[in-house]
Amino acid sequence: MFSAILREFLLPLLVFLLLRSLLRSLFAALRPASRPAAAHPLQQPAQSGGVLKKDPVCGTYVSTNTAVTRTVDGDLVYFCSPECAEKFSA
Numbered sequence: 001m002f003s004a005i006l007r008e009f010l011l012p013l014l015v016f017l018l019l020r021s022l023l024r025s026l027f028a029a030l031r032p033a034s035r036p037a038a039a040h041p042l043q044q045p046a047q048s049g050g051v052l053k054k055d056p057v058c059g060t061y062v063s064t065n066t067a068v069t070r071t072v073d074g075d076l077v078y079f080c081s082p083e084c085a086e087k088f089s090a
């Protein structure tokens, strides 16, 4: 009698609980890996990379990655904004 209950209910229940905890740990292992990977490419380009160049119009230092550039007499000049670039060439 007891072994019949064990076979019919407890074993499937144990298998179910085991599978559920297995899936949970699997998701827990996947989530921390996927979240920072998705967040980093958005944060890094704005902060890192490039060389700082001085905007000759307003004196602000700008990254060569994000700066507005104009070629003046063969030299590449960096500006913080299109407005500064317009003022410089004017």
Ligand SMILES: [Zn+2]
Pocket (backbone or CB within 6 Å): 055, 057, 058, 059, 060, 079, 080, 081, 084
């Ligand atoms: Zn500027």
